[in-house]
Amino acid sequence: MDTEIVCLGIIAVEKATGYDIRKFVEEGPFSHFYAAEYGSIYPALKRLLDKGFISCDLIEQEGKPSKKLYSITSEGKIHLIQQLAQSDPKKDKVRSDFCFILFFAELLASDHIDDLIDNRLSHYDEKIKKMEEDDLSDAPQGAKFVHGLGLAIYKAAANYIQENATKLNE
């Protein structure tokens, strides 16, 4: 599941530009389980276009730069479904500097620990608030499920940190 297939998936949800895709992974429905920068998105779109999995419409706009709106083709849909159906999803990859640093709490100043905890908690608060405001009434079950899972994890993490952070400063 690399940037290429993730771009195809997003375009399958709705027509999108490279810029839209970035927002999708940065702030949107994929933000809690995927990340990608322009530097990997634009080349991926080019490859998908070359393979015939997406098509491109150039949209001219007033007061804004022109954009390339990509749509999925029928071959693209077939390819996406095939990729989704291959039943060996790679195991999750997580890399958390936060956990690594706090593992060594004994080597840190209390003030620094407090900062890390505070930042993390306000980060979760923001995320949770945003996600709770999302309107999913029209979203398909899969999107709802994944959204709920992300929310459940954020809440559990925030809760655990709130209840156990004091133990780090003694």
Added chain:
Amino acid sequence: MDTEIVCLGIIAVEKATGYDIRKFVEEGPFSHFYAAEYGSIYPALKRLLDKGFISCDLIEQEGKPSKKLYSITSEGKIHLIQQLAQSDPKKDKVRSDFCFILFFAELLASDHIDDLIDNRLSHYDEKIKKMEEDDLSDAPQGAKFVHGLGLAIYKAAANYIQENATKLNE
């Protein structure tokens, strides 16, 4: 926080070989927030040695291949603390094929969804069981905190999936 500093951190916890470090990130205390293969560990150890942050003892063993046991030096300790203290931990990186695939549940066969869910739940069960068996009585507060956070997240995820998976098959 790359493989180099993570290796240094592990060696700071206790003397270790490259092989030990792999186990640490694969099954040990770092397994829920970091990953690394031999291909990045061994070169990182060489760099740490060149920089004088670790020292190496060659241990000959009967019936087993000789091993290189690395220890942290005083310069290494200083470097580790400096790295930990720089207060801008990068935000967590997560990549989950599981979430990506289930986002598109509508495009999948029910049987396939069931398989994905079952595998994921038994994976969590194993992880949770192992972590609950870990003896942390002698572990420092930081290690306990991070361990507890990982456990809380796994439990919340497993719980959410158990309670909501049926909605995906309708």
Added chain:
DNA sequence: ATAACCATGTAAATGGTTACATGATTAG
């Protein structure tokens, strides 16, 4: 016999981020 464990290491390939390059419009 055969797989798993112990143990180290390199080279090629992969995949990604960061920095650069460009530029108009709008909101504070």
Added chain:
DNA sequence: CTAATCATGTAACCATTTACATGGTTAT
């Protein structure tokens, strides 16, 4: 006037995985 948003793209760089190379021991 300054920052943010819209919008696309490339090139250099970076980090990591995968595959290869080696080989004895132990448990099934």
